[in-house]
Amino acid sequence: GIQVEQSPPDLILQEGANSTLRCNFSDSVNNLQWFHQNPWGQLINLFYIPSGTKQNGRLSATTVATERYSLLYISSSQTTDSGVYFCAVGSNDYKLSFGAGTTVTVRA
Amino acid sequence: KAGVTQTPRYLIKTRGQQVTLSCSPISGHRSVSWYQQTPGQGLQFLFEYFSETQRNKGNFPGRFSGRQFSNSRSEMNVSTLELGDSALYLCASSLGAGVSDTQYFGPGTRLTVL
Numbered sequence: 001g002i003q004v005e006q007s008p009p010d011l012i013l014q015e016g017a018n019s020t021l022r023c024n025f026s027d028s029v030n031n032l033q034w035f036h037q038n039p040w041g042q043l044i045n046l047f048y049i050p051s052g053t054k055q056n057g058r059l060s061a062t063t064v065a066t067e068r069y070s071l072l073y074i075s076s077s078q079t080t081d082s083g084v085y086f087c088a089v090g091s092n093d094y095k096l097s098f099g100a101g102t103t104v105t106v107r108a
Numbered sequence: 109k110a111g112v113t114q115t116p117r118y119l120i121k122t123r124g125q126q127v128t129l130s131c132s133p134i135s136g137h138r139s140v141s142w143y144q145q146t147p148g149q150g151l152q153f154l155f156e157y158f159s160e161t162q163r164n165k166g167n168f169p170g171r172f173s174g175r176q177f178s179n180s181r182s183e184m185n186v187s188t189l190e191l192g193d194s195a196l197y198l199c200a201s202s203l204g205a206g207v208s209d210t211q212y213f214g215p216g217t218r219l220t221v222l
Contacts, residue, residue, distance in 0.1 A: 031209070035213070040215065041198075041216045041218065042213060042214070042215045042216060043198065043213040044213075045210065045211075045212060045213075086151065088151075090208060094139070094158070094163045095153040095156055095164050095166070096141075096143075096200075096211060097153070099150075101150070
C-alpha cells in the first residue's frame, strides 16, 4: 500500500507564530485530504487537495503531486489550532492511508 | 445537512463478547468506510461499502465484519473481543461515485475491552 510520512511528529508554537507541516507519500494518488482531530477524536476536514493550492482563512495547503508531497501552512497560530493534524491519501482502492500525524501545541 | 452519526459513542465490553457499531452517512452519500484508531497502530482502514457491496477490506482478522443496508446505513461487528480491540472506531461517508471522493468522518465510537 501507499506509505505516508508526516513531519515533524511534534510542533510547539508560540501564539501568533507561523508553521509548516509536511506530508510525503510513496506513490501517485488521486485523493489527498488534511484533517484536524479534535480532543474528542473527530476528524475535521481541512482540505481536499490532490493537487494545487487552496486557502481557508489562516490555513492553506499545497500539493505537488509530481513530487509526491503536500504542505499545510498555519499562519498566526492560535491556541485553538492545537491538536493532531493528519494527512491521508487514496488511490484507486476506495480507502485512505493515513500518516502518523503531527501533534501541534500552541502556547499562549 | 446533518453530518455522519455513529452510535453508541462509548462502549465497554469484556473479552470474548461481541459488539455491533452503527454508522449513518450524510444524506445522499452511498459509500461508508470504517477505520480503527489505536495509539500503537494509528488509523487503519477496516472496510468500505457502496450500495451494499464491500469494495475493499483492510488487513484485519475475520472477527471483524461489516454490512451496509439499502438506506446506506452501515454496521460493523467484532466477535470474540480481545483486549487489543480497544480503540476508537471511526466511520466516514462519501458520495461514492468515484475513487477520489472527499471523506467526511463521524465522531467515532470509543470501545473499551476489559
